[in-house]
Amino acid sequence: MATTFNDTQMTEFKRLVARYPEGKQKSALLPALHLAQDSFGGWLSTETMDYVASLLHIEPIEVYEVATFYSMYNLKPVGKFVFEVCQTGPCMVSGSDNIIDYIKKTLDIKPGETTKDGMFTLKLVECLGACGYAPMMQVGKIYKEHLTKEKVDSIIAAYRTEAANN
């Protein structure tokens, strides 16, 4: 995949940078990394990070240290759909363990792994602010809440259909 923003992505990048005062363009780094991750296959390669550094006129190391600090940036390839399941206290007391076990069994992967077909990655994450609607997981921009085993089944089926139709 070419590591260059297309026109739409570049317009968005310029909008992000324009929000900060002259000379403070580094402030756009976190949103720019989100944009890059979404644009280049769901993860940040060294090449991608270097590209972002060059666009913001900062050193590559300034990008690496940020990308490794925040949990939302993937530093290795991930599946088409990433299941980020919350495991913190409030989700735990609402039964997240059962949901995590069920996803592991159903997809036959361990946390951090991707299914062989490259479709799903399972990530265990800490509190996502959905404690009242637990158990839950984030998939892309969406929160899937009040999870049950049946609901997990239908979510997986829906994503498989989505992938097949694209």
Add this chain to the structure above:
Amino acid sequence: MGVKLLLDKANVPGIRTYEVYRREGGYRAVEKALKEMTTDAIVEEVKKSGLRGRGGAGFPTGMKWSFIAKPEGVPRHLVCNADESEPGTFKDRYLMEFLPHLLIEGLIVSSYALGSNETYIYIRGEYAWITDILEEAIEEAKAAGWLGKNILGTGFDCNIHVQRGGGAYICGEETALIESLEGKRGNPRIKPPFPAIQGLWMRPTVVNNVETLAAVVPIINMGGEEYAKIGVGKSTGTKLISACGNINKPGVYEIDMTITVEEFIYSDEYCGGIKDGKKLKACIPGGSSVPILPANLLLTTAKGEPRYMNYESLSDGGFATGSMLGSGGFIVLDEDQCIVKNTYTLARFYRHESCGQCSPCREGTGWMEKILQKIETGKGEMSDIDLLWDIQRKIEGNTICPLGDAASWPVAAAIRHFRDEFEWHVKNPELSQTSNFGLQHYADPIHVPA
């Protein structure tokens, strides 16, 4: 029904849109503030209201505003802290998702009061869809003339920008948030200098929580004195509580801080009682960082008086027998929950979220997680309990930012109030893997209303 100042219109169909919000009386506070009030007068109203920071620390907002430095020719900034990440807390999300214009209205008034022409909302990165909602609302407000240049012909310019974080609890700490907004790792800064003097890009900055800034709207509309009449003592106005865990009706509730904890848990207006008819075992009343309380100390203070849902009453008795209102993240645990396991997941959370700058926190949170996992999996020794106590005591107060304290307090309180449950795990390594300690003596003093 208690007083509702923030969520009173939350159920109006279409309230998320500018048109409906305006029709329901929205943006009156901006008109009043910008046309009829001086910036000092707005700060005075907020001081009179007694409003305290709703993010967790409870610092008086008016006082925080009055600290902002005003050096000639240096821009000042207001930053809205929407990095809601304290386990158990999901109130700001609710407010932003359903009433985005309430936050924007509060931000315009507050930006005017503080002299911020470029105001930022720093939102946790996971709330991606709420970022879209806020950006849409900002565009609507701009199109209607409430943002941009020369607002209402007053000469005041203001833009609001939304920045997504990257997934880091620590960025809810205001100096870490500022670092992150500058495109860096979220390492908290050593204070002083305080943000009010040197904050974002070393310019004078005020960082306030979402709910705090939304509360500025009713304060301006009704006046600070009227706002202060709601509630009790230094707990003025209303507070959003996000209730979760083993209750019948999890969700976000606006309370006026005069109700008892018992009413909040058992009344159908709020949590609706414990799920599946079970008994209440314990509760973390103000977000995962505040001390957990067993049911008996939660419903009544050590003096035997009813405990109320406000700053003073929840902290009555100090950490020995009390807790804190904190962020309003109200986590309820029923009789089947294991305190050791709950404490372990929280310790893992803090280890994961420590920024790594200060040794006591970086190392200590990892040690606490490992020891708790050891006890939880039936491999613990009696001396581990004392070791845990010792570690948490050495983290607390010895770090740059309050994350160290936040990691220590849940462990300390769990041992303080549930030591026998930890000991039971050590003495019954096999049994503890297949069954729970349960309520034991914590059941005795609980009064459950019919």
